[in-house]
Amino acid sequence: MLTKGAMMSNSTTRFTGTLWNGSQDLLEAIDGLEFLELLGGGTLSPNDFQFYMHQDTLYLRDYAKALAFLAARCPDSALAAGWAQSSAVAGIEETQLHQTVLPNGPDLLPAGDLEPSPVCLGYTTYLLAQTSTAPYPVGAAAVLPCFWVYADVAKRLAHRANGILAENPEHPYAKWVAAYDDAEFQDGVEEARARVDAAAEEASPALRAEMLTAFRTATRYEYLFWDSAQHRRPWPVGRAGAR
Numbered sequence: 701m702l703t704k705g706a707m708m709s710n711s712t713t714r715f716t717g718t719l720w721n722g723s724q725d726l727l728e729a730i731d732g733l734e735f736l737e738l739l740g741g742g743t744l745s746p747n748d749f750q751f752y753m754h755q756d757t758l759y760l761r762d763y764a765k766a767l768a769f770l771a772a773r774c775p776d777s778a779l780a781a782g783w784a785q786s787s788a789v790a791g792i793e794e795t796q797l798h799q800t801v802l803p804n805g806p807d808l809l810p811a812g813d814l815e816p817s818p819v820c821l822g823y824t825t826y827l828l829a830q831t832s833t834a835p836y837p838v839g840a841a842a843v844l845p846c847f848w849v850y851a852d853v854a855k856r857l858a859h860r861a862n863g864i865l866a867e868n869p870e871h872p873y874a875k876w877v878a879a880y881d882d883a884e885f886q887d888g889v890e891e892a893r894a895r896v897d898a899a900a901e902e903a904s905p906a907l908r909a910e911m912l913t914a915f916r917t918a919t920r921y922e923y924l925f926w927d928s929a930q931h932r933r934p935w936p937v938g939r940a941g942a943r
Contacts, residue, residue, distance in 0.1 A: 715900035715908070716893045719841060719915040720848070726919045730849065733923070735930040740857040742864045742873050745930075749873060752929035755820045759925070762824035763846060764790035769831035770839050775902075779895050786847075786888065818935060819928040823921040830914055837899035841911035845918040847892040851885060 720727070730736070735752075738744035767787035774780035816824070827846075831839035854877060861877035868874070900908055924933075 714893070715897050715911075716844065716848075719844070719896075719912060722912055723916050723919045726916065726923060727849070727852075730853065730919075730923050730926070733926050735926045736853060736857065738930075739873055739877065740860040742861075742871055744873060748930050751932070752926070753876075754814065755817055755925070755929065758816045759820050759824055760790050760793055762828060763843070764788075766824070766827040766831040766839075766843055769828070770836070770843065773831070773836045773839070774895075775836065776898070779898060782891055782895055786892065789888070815935075817928060818933050819921070819924045823918075823925060826917065826921065834914070835903075835907055835910070837896075837903045837907055838910045838914045840896045840899045842914040842918045844892055844896050844915060845922050847889045849919060849922045851889040854885070 735744065735748070739749070764787045767783050767790060771780045771783035771787060774783055827842055830842040834842070857877045861874040864871050864874040865878060896911075900911060903911065
């Protein structure tokens with residue numbers, strides 16, 4: 701099991717702290733995922749890692765679009781610029797994944813694993829719907845778990861990853877995990893939290909309740925996204941577009 705240092709330290713004095721503490725059951729389920737345990741220890745199946753990274757690449761393409769929707773709908777120009785910058789960063793990460801971790805990865809996967817999985821498509825469709833049609837504060841809450849849960853997990857995995865890197869500097873899992881624990885990524889999480897806190901300040905109690913639902917739903921998808929890389933949930937019949 702991963703240690704739960706960062707998971708239990710978020711105060712309810714900020715609305716984002718309320719979101720986090722209202723999702724502790726989901727966060728603890730994520731903490732216990734076998735996929736993350738194997739990833740942190742460097743013993744995850746290479747095929748599962750490649751599948752996960754390819755799905756993450758597909759996910760980031762639509763996540764960048766969701767952040768761009770938020771930027772367009774944000775009522776504050778300064779905060780809108782922050783979402784736009786986050787959208788650009790997500791697009792850059794997608795390109796870098798292809799160039800570094802996945803130079804030949806998709807070639808190693810079965811054809812059915814190259815399309816978005818049901819979980820990946822469900823997650824991105826949910827985020828795109830929330831950021832394009834739901835009230836702005838709800839969309840902002842929906843995209844936050846991707847920033848924050850990812851960073852929380854990476855912080856706790858990074859200690860193990862750094863130990864692996866010391867023994868094998870070319871270990872692909874460890875290099876990838878350690879990259880998400882750098883200061884710039886963690887700063888980006890704090891900035892996203894601040895934007896969601898600002899949205900909550902202008903929201904009604906009913907809208908704040910919708911924000912909590914959106915945060916919990918996206919956190920459920922975070923759990924499913926990791927778990928489905930090891931325990932595949934394929935499409936029931938054929939490939940998308942097949943006749």
